[in-house]
Amino acid sequence: MPNPETFACAGCYNSYNIGMKLVIRSVGNSLGVIIPKSALDDWGLGKGDVLELVGRSIRPVGRKGPSHDALDELKRRLAAAVTAHCSAREIRAHSLANLHRWREAGAWVSAYDEWQKIVESGDDGELFAAMLGRDERANRLRQSPPYVGLLPRDQVKKLNEEASA
Numbered sequence: 001m002p003n004p005e006t007f008a009c010a011g012c013y014n015s016y017n018i019g020m021k022l023v024i025r026s027v028g029n030s031l032g033v034i035i036p037k038s039a040l041d042d043w044g045l046g047k048g049d050v051l052e053l054v055g056r057s058i059r060p061v062g063r064k065g066p067s068h069d070a071l072d073e074l075k076r077r078l079a080a081a082v083t084a085h086c087s088a089r090e091i092r093a094h095s096l097a098n099l100h101r102w103r104e105a106g107a108w109v110s111a112y113d114e115w116q117k118i119v120e121s122g123d124d125g126e127l128f129a130a131m132l133g134r135d136e137r138a139n140r141l142r143q144s145p146p147y148v149g150l151l152p153r154d155q156v157k158k159l160n161e162e163a164s165a
Contacts, residue, residue, distance in 0.1 A: 033058075074163040075142040079131040081159060082150050088124045091131075095119045095146035102146075111144035119146065 022033040035058075040046060043060045050061045082091060099116050102108055118130050118141075130141050 070163060072139050072142070074159065075145070076132065076134070076139075077159055077163075078151070078156065079142055079145065079147070081155060082147050083128060083131060085152075085155075086147075086150050088127055091127065091147050091150065092119045092122075094150050098146045098148065109144055111141055112146065114141060115144070115146045 020036075020039075022035070024031050024033060035051075040049075045051070045060055051058050052061050086094075095115065096119055099112055099119070102112060115130070118126050121127075130138050131145075131147070132138070
């Protein structure tokens with residue numbers, strides 16, 4: 001079972017779940033993957049049940065996972081936990097380090113340009129508005145947060161479990 005800290009969607013395994021790799025194997029004249037029993041148990045599935053492949057996700061048929069609104073709220077709650085746990089200076093330093101590392105690795109998206117301007121501005125109000133705001137821009141920016149890694153794993157796990165309940 002992948003580490004629950006690495007994902008918010010407990011009902012699906014997708015490209016963002018870093019904790020589990022499924023190896024493609026030969027199965028007769030076809031190819032397939034072996035799903036660990038623990039994952040099937042979590043889904044309440046067994047032999048003969050059906051999974052669906054949607055985009056880059058494999059999930060039980062009919063399970064859609066948390067709504068976009070629920071995921072957006074989870075990301076806002078994670079950001080709120082970061083602001084409660086760290087000073088604006090710590091958030092900026094960590095964010096800049098992540099942004100630098102991601103640029104060097106070629107893993108850059110346009111939201112990172114916006115985050116870089118925000119964290120380099122030194123304006124705490126602008127930083128907290130981006131992290132905690134309920135407007136469309138803040139919500140969009142929280143989809144690519146540069147402050148990941150600041151919370152203790154157990155706290156992230158707890159927030160993910162609460163969102164999945």
